[in-house]
Amino acid sequence: xxxxxELIGRAREGDERAFRELYDRHVDALYRFLKQYSDDxxxxxxxxxxxxxxxxxxxxxxxxxxxxxTWLFTIGLNxxxxxxxxxxxxAFDSRELESWDGREEEQGDFLWVDAMKGWxxxxxxxxRSVFLLYEVEGYTHGEVGEMLGITESTSRALLCRAKQILRxxxxxxxxxx
Amino acid sequence: xxDRFYSNEDLPNxxxxxxxxxxxxxxxxxxxxxxxxxxxxxxxxxxxAASVIVYFxxxxxxxxxxxxxAGAQPDAVRLDQAYQLAIEQFERVVPRVVASRSAxxxxxxxxxxxxxxxxxxxxAELRLATGEGDLSPLKQKRLRQLxxxxxxxxxxMIENAEVEL
Numbered sequence: 316x317x318x319x320x321e322l323i324g325r326a327r328e329g330d331e332r333a334f335r336e337l338y339d340r341h342v343d344a345l346y347r348f349l350k351q352y353s354d355d356x357x358x359x360x361x362x363x364x365x366x367x368x369x370x371x372x373x374x375x376x377x378x379x380x381x382x383x384x385t386w387l388f389t390i391g392l393n394x395x396x397x398x399x400x401x402x403x404x405x406a407f408d409s410r411e412l413e414s415w416d417g418r419e420e421e422q423g424d425f426l427w428v429d430a431m432k433g434w435x436x437x438x439x440x441x442x443r444s445v446f447l448l449y450e451v452e453g454y455t456h457g458e459v460g461e462m463l464g465i466t467e468s469t470s471r472a473l474l475c476r477a478k479q480i481l482r483x484x485x486x487x488x489x490x491x492x
Numbered sequence: 493x494x495d496r497f498y499s500n501e502d503l504p505n506x507x508x509x510x511x512x513x514x515x516x517x518x519x520x521x522x523x524x525x526x527x528x529x530x531x532x533x534x535x536x537x538x539x540x541a542a543s544v545i546v547y548f549x550x551x552x553x554x555x556x557x558x559x560x561x562a563g564a565q566p567d568a569v570r571l572d573q574a575y576q577l578a579i580e581q582f583e584r585v586v587p588r589v590v591a592s593r594s595a596x597x598x599x600x601x602x603x604x605x606x607x608x609x610x611x612x613x614x615x616a617e618l619r620l621a622t623g624e625g626d627l628s629p630l631k632q633k634r635l636r637q638l639x640x641x642x643x644x645x646x647x648x649m650i651e652n653a654e655v656e657l
Contacts (some may be wrong), residue, residue, distance in 0.1 A: 331517075334520070335513070338513060338516065342504065342509055342512065343503055344503065346502075346503065346504045346508075347498045347502035347503055350502045351502075356504075356508065360504070360508060360512050361509065362517075363504075363512055364515045364516050364519070365519075367512070367516045368515075368519035368520055369514055371516070371520050372519075372520060427496065427497075429496075430496065431634045450497075451494055451497045451498070452494065453494065
């Protein structure tokens with residue numbers, strides 16, 4: 316498998332095969348991630364292709380110090396956010412983000428249950444993004460902060476809050492059963 | 493977590509991937525075609541800027557050299573140019589007037605024209621010599637005398653009404 320830095324170097328020189336290989340490597344991950352913000356597959360396709368177009372057009376400005384996927388996800392998230400705000404299809408809660416003091420610590424282990432996948436869609440956009448990027452995609456809080464334009468501690472706190480919400484939903488369901 | 497979270501429904505199928513790739517190619521090709529003749533835009537811009545600077549520099553250097561050469565001309569040459577200019581001014585007027593003279597004044601005009609022709613030949617020979625770098629005072633003096641004589645003849649022709657202005 317070709318080294319990603321080499322691929323990026325070839326893409327910078329305009330090699331279309333390098334673009335194609337970068338696309339093949341990252342399209343599934345970006346698509347399934349953005350799919351968590353909309354059930355409309357055409358809408359998700361639009362975000363994905365716009366993210367790739369922007370990334371390829373600005374490939375010269377990509378800094379090799381970060382991962383290509385981190386950069387691509389950041390662009391994809393921005394595309395989704397601007398579109399979602401315009402169409403009002405994802406809930407945004409900026410007030411909570413502004414008042415966050417970052418002192419909240421994670422409480423105990425988090426037990427994943429399949430029903431949570433549906434509940435994640437009820438979280439506001441930032442908590443959903445933090446949860447997906449950290450817990451599902453495996454990015455660090457530093458990388459999540461970079462992608463979402465928040466600090467590392469805010470990312471930790473938002474993840475904690477997201478887990479609390481999911482946990483309480485799971486407990487409510489258990490009681491009902 | 494990754495494998496447990498996502499299902500096959502979350503992934504794009506083959507047709508979706510092809511569709512996105514086609515749209516992606518269209519989107520990037522449009523930009524590339526705009527820059528087809530400029531493979532490296534920054535280098536191209538620097539090249540244009542450098543060419544403009546070199547052009548103005550060359551024009552400036554040439555102008556400076558030309559003006560310094562003109563300023564370095566010896567007095568004899570500048571005097572020669574002044575005489576030439578004065579004679580040219582006279583000659584612009586006189587031939588026109590000569591052409592308007594009546595047939596009765598023919599011999600007198602012919603004599604004047606012969607005189608002027610001889611002077612022109614002498615001046616041309618001397619100018620040729622001085623133009624080759626021979627700026628001896630004697631030749632310069634002789635040239636000025638010839639110029640003076642030619643101017644005098646032209647002046648007399650006008651003042652004595654040998655020609656009509």
